[in-house]
Amino acid sequence: MSDLPLIQADRAVPPPAATTSTGGRGRRLRLLSRTDRVVITLMVLVPLLLVVGLVWLPAVATVLLSGTDWDGIGPVGEIDWVGLQNYDNVVNNYPPFGPAVQNNLLWLAALFVVATPFGMFLAVLLDKEIRGSRFYQTALYLPVVLSLALIGFVWQLIYSRDQGLLNAVLGTQTDWYGDSNVNIWAVLFAAGWRHVGYIMLLYLAGLKGVDPSLREAAAVDGSSETSTFFRVVFPVMRPINIIVLVVTVIESLRAFDLVWVINKGRNGLELLSALVTSNVVGEASRIGFGSALATIMLVVSLVFITLYLFTVMREDRR
Amino acid sequence: MTATGIREPSVGTAGRPHRPVRPARVVLHLFLGVVAVGWLFPILWAVLTSLRSYDYTARNGYVSLGGWTLDNYTTAWKTAEFGKHFLNSVYITVPAVLLTLFLASCVAFVIARFSWKLNIVLLGLFTAANLLPQQALLIPLFRLFTQVPLPEWMSDSELLYDSYWGLILVNVAFQCGFCVFVLSNYMKALPHELYEAAMVDGASVWRQYWQVTMPLCRPALAALATLEVTWIYNEFFWATVLMRTGDKFPVTSSLNNLRGEFFTDNNLVSAGSVLVAIPTLVIFFLLQKQFVRGLTLGASKG
Numbered sequence: 001m002s003d004l005p006l007i008q009a010d011r012a013v014p015p016p017a018a019t020t021s022t023g024g025r026g027r028r029l030r031l032l033s034r035t036d037r038v039v040i041t042l043m044v045l046v047p048l049l050l051v052v053g054l055v056w057l058p059a060v061a062t063v064l065l066s067g068t069d070w071d072g073i074g075p076v077g078e079i080d081w082v083g084l085q086n087y088d089n090v091v092n093n094y095p096p097f098g099p100a101v102q103n104n105l106l107w108l109a110a111l112f113v114v115a116t117p118f119g120m121f122l123a124v125l126l127d128k129e130i131r132g133s134r135f136y137q138t139a140l141y142l143p144v145v146l147s148l149a150l151i152g153f154v155w156q157l158i159y160s161r162d163q164g165l166l167n168a169v170l171g172t173q174t175d176w177y178g179d180s181n182v183n184i185w186a187v188l189f190a191a192g193w194r195h196v197g198y199i200m201l202l203y204l205a206g207l208k209g210v211d212p213s214l215r216e217a218a219a220v221d222g223s224s225e226t227s228t229f230f231r232v233v234f235p236v237m238r239p240i241n242i243i244v245l246v247v248t249v250i251e252s253l254r255a256f257d258l259v260w261v262i263n264k265g266r267n268g269l270e271l272l273s274a275l276v277t278s279n280v281v282g283e284a285s286r287i288g289f290g291s292a293l294a295t296i297m298l299v300v301s302l303v304f305i306t307l308y309l310f311t312v313m314r315e316d317r318r
Numbered sequence: 319m320t321a322t323g324i325r326e327p328s329v330g331t332a333g334r335p336h337r338p339v340r341p342a343r344v345v346l347h348l349f350l351g352v353v354a355v356g357w358l359f360p361i362l363w364a365v366l367t368s369l370r371s372y373d374y375t376a377r378n379g380y381v382s383l384g385g386w387t388l389d390n391y392t393t394a395w396k397t398a399e400f401g402k403h404f405l406n407s408v409y410i411t412v413p414a415v416l417l418t419l420f421l422a423s424c425v426a427f428v429i430a431r432f433s434w435k436l437n438i439v440l441l442g443l444f445t446a447a448n449l450l451p452q453q454a455l456l457i458p459l460f461r462l463f464t465q466v467p468l469p470e471w472m473s474d475s476e477l478l479y480d481s482y483w484g485l486i487l488v489n490v491a492f493q494c495g496f497c498v499f500v501l502s503n504y505m506k507a508l509p510h511e512l513y514e515a516a517m518v519d520g521a522s523v524w525r526q527y528w529q530v531t532m533p534l535c536r537p538a539l540a541a542l543a544t545l546e547v548t549w550i551y552n553e554f555f556w557a558t559v560l561m562r563t564g565d566k567f568p569v570t571s572s573l574n575n576l577r578g579e580f581f582t583d584n585n586l587v588s589a590g591s592v593l594v595a596i597p598t599l600v601i602f603f604l605l606q607k608q609f610v611r612g613l614t615l616g617a618s619k620g
Contacts, residue, residue: 036523040432043424043527044440047494050421054459054491055447061458125350132347138606139354142361145602145609146595147552147570153591154364156584163584165363168381197357205614254451257554261574273453280457281559287457294454305449309442312499 059298066291086292097293100270103184107191107271108252115192116248119199124229126200127207137204141197148194148257155190156262180268187258187269195251199244206240207233239311246308253301272297361595368588375585390589397586400569400593407551407568407597409482414489415546419539421490422497427527429498430505431513441502448495452555459488463560480562488556493549497542500615504538505531541612544605548598569594 032040066086068079090097122140126133143151158165159176167174176186210233218228234241256273259265265274272293279290367380374385394400425444429437463479473481508531516526532539557571564572573594602609 032523039522039524040428044428047421047425047498048440048443050487050491051444051447051494054488055450055455056443058455058458058462059450062454065457122350122353125346128346130343130346130350132350136350136354139358141610142358142602144613145548145598146361147554147598149554149570149573150552150591150594153573153587154360157364157367157588158360160584163375163380165380168379193357193360201610201613250449250451254453256453260554260558273451276453276456277555277559280460287461291457294457297451298454301449301451301454302446305446308449309446312445313438313441 062291062294062298065287066295068288068291070287071285082288086288087296089289090292090296094289096266096270096275099268100265100272100275103269103271104252104255106184107188107255108249110188110192111195111248111252112245115195116199116244119196120203120244122196122200123203123207126204137200141201143194144197144201146194148191149261151190151194152187152258152261155186159186177262178267183262183268187262191255191258195248199247202244202247203240206237210236239314242307242311246304246311249304250301253297364588364591367585368592370585372583372585380584390585391593394586394589394593398572398590399565400590402565403567403569403572404597406482406566406572407570410485410489410557410568411547411550414486414493414550415543417486417490418493418497418546418550419543422494423501423532423535423539424527425494425498426501426505427531429502430508431523431526431531441498444495444498446495448492448499452492456559460559475562479560480566482566484560485557485568488560489550489553493546497546500542500612501535501538504535504615508534537611538615540605541608541615544601544608545612548601548609551598 067081067083069082069085070079126137146154156164156177161167161173161175161178164176166172166176174182177183214232214236215228218232223231254273255271256265256277259269259271259274260277263269264278265271276290276294276297279286279293367375368390369386369388371385371387371389375382378384422444425440429441460479463484464477466478467476468478468481468483470476472483475481478484478487512530512534513526516530521530551568552570553568554570554573557568558574561567561571573590
């Protein structure tokens, strides 16, 4: 039975599409009873309907709605098509848009330039066999188990103007969450605090998977630890580097909870995600306009999701 | 949390060459020690603040010692009705996690067991769904949820909107992707001979899934369950926008309502925060291995 075609003998050469009854595929399908075929179909179909219905169709609908002036009232048939007018309004007639894009980019830059490299650096340090490594690791990724909303609260104890630790220690009177000149930095610090632990964990797992003989070979050749890392280990870790990059981008695009618990993303804490939300559940229900904002988020994230999928699937096939 | 279980590196027989000399080690430990304490500090500070009375800290400032009390916890528990909100979190988290694992394992099994050409598309559809920004899908979902009627015994709003069912479904839809990705990788690593033997015995596809594959996936399922419980418990966005009745909010989203009530009393805020954090912290310390394994199994999750 070893050449039973149903078994994945060779994943690199997948058989042709299902349902055709020609060639080998037909013989394979006949090996399955009718009940089995129904079971397989259900096993895929039920979850697929859920994900398509609640994720992918809404994603398509968002893009379609962004070309309309629908206010959410009245039948769908009466929706007017307005082309790119919403995008024009978003960019040119919507004061919070500029700050939101700026804050999203700032978020990305802070995570990408500071938090992510620091997390990677800590992972490299913890990858050495040192005493107490478990304690250090635990301390670093403890914030990862807390929700971002909760982190907003925990850091309020430090940032609060009258009762916060920071002002008590510095002798200042800054309202760290309320002052629109400084609050984005205060929030970024808290977000980075959590991000570092997460990246450290991902990267540490990646480092553990690097073939030790590579390092040994480099050491035998007289390479220093630093140059071994940059010339040998880092390039080998290309897939995990890409995953870390994509995780960082997506996290900065999806950032929401923290600013929403602080002030619903206003007064210095504008983010695209918060603008979309307040355009829909807030006082004004501007569907088409909100959808244009959402589409912008969607398009940017899809670029990086695609990059991610290519990376993990290629790994997968190896 | 100590060094137990970690291999003691003995000088000379080191696994890796070029082991740094002692002083470098001391600097390394100092650095890591400072970072670790710095990282724990905000959490410890919250615990410390929660244990002190408002009057004492108002008089002596927060940078002082004394005024120990547990009153903040009882007050926070009562004012914020944590009992009710924790129960709401249970109503949402438990079914959502079980359903996610069940549905995801079904898809993962088919992807790993049979090699259709569509597998890669399926895997992509599921995995990418997990990474999309949720706010970008809010508008159609919000409209959809306010249009779908439910019988009154399922939801007193008689809509999918503002019901536990809606939140369970939306959490399952979003979390399935990550689990499908992890489980299909895990299942692909199982030996094919298992299925050959099962087929010789005439086992149906369902039996191959339920009685052959699933028991072997227990470690991965345990890791994912731990992770999903913390994620769905921590979920903030969907509950905030798809729920209206304050009484039905799960505990993470009810935080938002508490903020107004506690605004002037940081000792109460911290007691509330610690209460909300306790379930995830307990899970984390009891099932730390599972938690970490889950995260790194996929080495993904945006």
